[in-house]
Amino acid sequence: xxxxxxxxxxxxxxxxxxxxxxxxxxxxxxxxxxxxxxxxxxxxxxxxxxxxxxxxxxxxxxxxxxxxxxxxxxxxxxxxxxxxxxxxxxxxxxxxxxxxxxxxxxxxxxxxxxxxxxxxxxxxxxxxxxxxxxxxxxxxxxxxxxxxxxxxxxxxxxxxxxxxxxxxxxxxxxxxxxxxxxxxxxxxxxxxxxxxxxxxxxxxxxxxxxxxxxxxxxxxxxxxxxxxxxxxxxxxxxxxxxxxxxxxxxxxxxxxxxxxxxxxxxxxxxxxxxxxxxxxxxxxxxxxxxxxxxxxxxxxxxxxxxxxxxxxxxxxxxxxxxxxxxxxxxxxxxxxxxxxxxxxxxxxxxxxxxxxxxxxxxxxxxxxxxxxxxxxxxxxxxxxxxxxxxxxxxxxxxxxxxxxxxxxxxxxxxxxxxxxxxxxxxxxxxxxxxxxxxxxxxxxxxxxxxxxxxxxxxxxxxxxxxxxxxxxxxxxxxxxxxx
Numbered sequence: 001x002x003x004x005x006x007x008x009x010x011x012x013x014x015x016x017x018x019x020x021x022x023x024x025x026x027x028x029x030x031x032x033x034x035x036x037x038x039x040x041x042x043x044x045x046x047x048x049x050x051x052x053x054x055x056x057x058x059x060x061x062x063x064x065x066x067x068x069x070x071x072x073x074x075x076x077x078x079x080x081x082x083x084x085x086x087x088x089x090x091x092x093x094x095x096x097x098x099x100x101x102x103x104x105x106x107x108x109x110x111x112x113x114x115x116x117x118x119x120x121x122x123x124x125x126x127x128x129x130x131x132x133x134x135x136x137x138x139x140x141x142x143x144x145x146x147x148x149x150x151x152x153x154x155x156x157x158x159x160x161x162x163x164x165x166x167x168x169x170x171x172x173x174x175x176x177x178x179x180x181x182x183x184x185x186x187x188x189x190x191x192x193x194x195x196x197x198x199x200x201x202x203x204x205x206x207x208x209x210x211x212x213x214x215x216x217x218x219x220x221x222x223x224x225x226x227x228x229x230x231x232x233x234x235x236x237x238x239x240x241x242x243x244x245x246x247x248x249x250x251x252x253x254x255x256x257x258x259x260x261x262x263x264x265x266x267x268x269x270x271x272x273x274x275x276x277x278x279x280x281x282x283x284x285x286x287x288x289x290x291x292x293x294x295x296x297x298x299x300x301x302x303x304x305x306x307x308x309x310x311x312x313x314x315x316x317x318x319x320x321x322x323x324x325x326x327x328x329x330x331x332x333x334x335x336x337x338x339x340x341x342x343x344x345x346x347x348x349x350x351x352x353x354x355x356x357x358x359x360x361x362x363x364x365x366x367x368x369x370x371x372x373x374x375x376x377x378x379x380x381x382x383x384x385x386x387x388x389x390x391x392x393x394x395x396x397x398x399x400x401x402x403x404x405x406x407x408x409x410x411x412x413x414x415x416x417x418x419x420x421x422x423x424x425x426x427x428x429x430x431x432x433x434x435x436x437x438x439x440x441x442x443x444x445x446x447x448x449x450x451x452x453x454x455x456x457x458x459x460x461x462x463x464x465x466x467x468x469x470x471x472x473x474x475x476x477x478x479x480x481x482x483x
Contacts, residue, residue: 052225092145110402110455117400118144125317135320142234143313147306154302164301168287171250178205196355203354204347206250207257211343212336214261236312237321239266240273244308252278252467257347267323273315279468280311282423294431299458303465361471365420390416401463407456410449411463418464422471426464430457 028046031039059066077084122140126132153160182190182201190197213219222242230241239262246255255278256263266274281304282290291297369385376384391413398411410433418426437451444450452460 092141110404113400114402117397117402120400121314122317125314129317130319131322134322135317136235139234139236139316140313143309143316146233146309147313150305150309151302154305155298161298161301164305165297167248168301168304172287175202175206178202181205195358200351200355203257203351204344207260207347207350208340208343210257210260211339211346215336215339219258230312234309234312234316236273236316237270240270240277240312240315243274244277244312247277247281247311248304248308252472257343257350260346267321269316269319269321269323272319273312276315276318277308277311279472280307280466282465282467290427294434295427296458296461299461300465303462307466358471361473362421365470386420387413387416390419394419398459398463401459403456403459404453406449407452410452411456411460414460415463418466419469422469423464423466430460430464433457 024046028039028042031042126135129135150160154164155161178201179190179198181204182197185201186193186197210219228238230236230244231238234241236244239259243255243259246258250258256274259274263271282300287297287300287304290300365386369387372384372386372389373382376382391409394412394415395408398415399405399408401411403411414426414430417429433451434457437454437457441450
């Protein structure tokens with residue numbers, strides 16, 4: 001690409017900005033004058049865009065000068081960084097101890113069991129790490145710290161919870177626009193086949209939109225901004241950070257489409273982080289479904305937000321990064337319409353692969369369950385299945401998460417159902433347990449516990465909030481390697 005062409009494109013961009021910017025400002029002001037409450041969303045978006053554009057302009061023209069001006073401060077921090085870092089570690093440790101002491105005094109010793117469970121999971125990740133002596137402490141500490149901060153904001157502040165609910169509703173509204181195309185192609189009864197005619201068209205819609213955003217340059221800009229923040233805090237790459245952020249409200253496969261142009265250049269560690277983040281959360285549409293079924297909205301929203309930094313921390317600990325990757329984005333389309341068409345066409349192969357893998361995985365699981373039931377019948381135990389086996393395997397895990405001992409078997413069974421079937425079936429069973437508790441029926445019938453406590457319900461809601469099941473493995477593999 002010649003220097004003359006680059007200069008001409010730069011001049012055209014600046015002329016367009018000079019012409020369009022005053023019109024946009026006038027539009028925002030007019031909307032605020034007509035109805036300020038209605039225009040708050042437009043005003044916030046405009047102010048955020050102006051701040052980022054101003055930052056880009058300032059760094060482009062004055063970045064080198066600012067770097068030199070703040071060089072004495074930078075040198076001072078570099079010389080004393082060892083002691084500063086240890087002071088931060090000590091302060092964080094004191095804060096954690098004080099928090100545990102106060103929280104334990106208010107809510108009992110069960111919080112200590114949950115904290116011990118967190119330490120146990122970190123230790124297990126360290127034991128089974130691909131490179132147990134090269135992972136980054138900063139990634140782990142910042143990931144857990146951000147998880148704690150997000151949980152604090154959403155669970156203990158009304159503002160944080162309102163912001164998360166708003167973002168989730170906007171993501172759900174955005175994804176619902178795919179229903180227009182589905183209804184036109186498949187008819188009014190398209191929701192009768194929810195997964196094929198309701199969920200899969202979302203992938204085609206998202207792929208088309210993301211392709212347009214890449215063409216106009218917005219997605220590379222967004223990847224750079226999120227990547228910069230995550231690199232500073234967690235030392236993770238821009239692409240895996242972008243995927244983790246997208247997983248908060250997008251689906252397991254939608255986030256693979258967000259980073260499609262970069263996937264061929266990802267390292268194994270980054271692919272592992274992208275897939276782990278997809279398994280650790282659910283989509284905005286899924287949030288809406290589970291909330292409508294009766295699952296607590298606060299816990300679902302909080303779990304979806306907290307999973308992003310936590311999944312990055314665990315993924316980079318389990319498979320640490322040992323490569324240095326340089327990302328170069330090549331635009332594959334010449335105009336906007338071509339970008340939209342190419343994005344939709346690419347998603348067709350992904351959709352077909354996902355459907356084929358779901359059929360295969362669920363059929364195999366049903367076959368193995370049948371074999372286990374047949375073998376169990378030989379010993380008068382025909383209810384033997386993978387889910388039942390997992391309920392015993394996951395029982396210690398559910399207890400270490402903070403579930404009471406008498407509820408740990410039921411929660412472990414829910415985790416087993418979620419792992420070997422899907423989270424939708426597990427949430428349906430959880431909702432049945434919640435209804436039994438709210439109806440005030442007997443807690444035990446013939447020695448069998450009929451429902452679990454509110455505390456155990458909350459922990460189960462967090463444990464089930466993710467796509468980590470066998471069928472999703474096939475879906476994610478197709479989404480990553482087909483795009």
